[in-house]
Amino acid sequence: GAGVSQTPSNKVTEKGKYVELRCDPISGHTALYWYRQSLGQGPEFLIYFQGTGAADDSGLPNDRFFAVRPEGSVSTLKIQRTERGDSAVYLCASSLEGGPNTEAFFGQGTRLTVV
Amino acid sequence: GDSVTQMEGPVTLSEEAFLTINCTYTATGYPSLFWYVQYPGEGLQLLLKATKADDKGSNKGFEATYRKETTSFHLEKGSVQVSDSAVYFCAPAAGGTSYGKLTFGQGTILTVHP
Numbered sequence: 001g002a003g004v005s006q007t008p009s010n011k012v013t014e015k016g017k018y019v020e021l022r023c024d025p026i027s028g029h030t031a032l033y034w035y036r037q038s039l040g041q042g043p044e045f046l047i048y049f050q051g052t053g054a055a056d057d058s059g060l061p062n063d064r065f066f067a068v069r070p071e072g073s074v075s076t077l078k079i080q081r082t083e084r085g086d087s088a089v090y091l092c093a094s095s096l097e098g099g100p101n102t103e104a105f106f107g108q109g110t111r112l113t114v115v
Numbered sequence: 116g117d118s119v120t121q122m123e124g125p126v127t128l129s130e131e132a133f134l135t136i137n138c139t140y141t142a143t144g145y146p147s148l149f150w151y152v153q154y155p156g157e158g159l160q161l162l163l164k165a166t167k168a169d170d171k172g173s174n175k176g177f178e179a180t181y182r183k184e185t186t187s188f189h190l191e192k193g194s195v196q197v198s199d200s201a202v203y204f205c206a207p208a209a210g211g212t213s214y215g216k217l218t219f220g221q222g223t224i225l226t227v228h229p
Contacts, residue, residue: 004158031214031215033215033216033217035217035219040221040222041221041222042119042204042206042219042220042221042222043159043204043217043219044219045216045217045218048214048215048216050214055214056214056216091158091159093159095215098214098215099210099214099215100146100147100166100208100209100210100214100215101147101164101166101208102215103161103164104161104215104217105160105161106151106158106159106160107158108157108158109158
């Protein structure tokens with residue numbers, strides 16, 4: 001596709017359930033980032049992939065959060081035992097090579113609501 | 116870690132007014148600096164960037180200059196339009212192992228009235 005695609009666009013889940021959020025980056029982009037945006041706040045970094053490997057996962061809040069990118073393209077963010085505090089918009093971004101000078105292209109996000 | 120302080124909003128202006136949104140940051144080294152914009156119902160998109168000290172980024176009539184001495188990257192536009200109504204985010208980008216990681220400010224909501 002032309003841009004970064006995230007699915008689903010909305011997800012409502014019950015507290016304690018497991019969820020998976022998917023990101024399809026722009027074709028050929030080796031760098032992929034996940035961010036989380038709470039209401040009224042700026043996005044907060046979660047994890048950065050360069051190819052298949054997680055180069056920086058320092059933003060993952062705890063061990064309930066995990067992300068994979070097995071073939072260096074599509075990425076999945078996985079949240080176990082969801083809590084109401086996990087409710088937020090989860091954003092995915094990709095860039096051609098990563099790096100501080102490269103534009104990151106963002107998807108529309110997945111709005112996660114934990115009830 | 117890196118941090119960003121943005122001018123608090125919301126900011127409400129009349130069309131053709133002058134806009135300034137202040138942004139200061141703390142970061143290790145000399146990061147690249149970005150302004151991202153989020154229009155209603157749309158995803159975040161790059162507005163402009165500057166990659167080294169004294170660089171001026173510009174796009175769609177918006178400008179921002181990388182000021183190393185004051186660690187600032189204030190956004191300006193001489194004459195705003197109703198279509199500029201959006202949320203604006205200032206963000207330095209890290210180097211090193213956090214390659215390209217963006218640290219966002221809290222965002223400034225801009226509303227422009229006709």
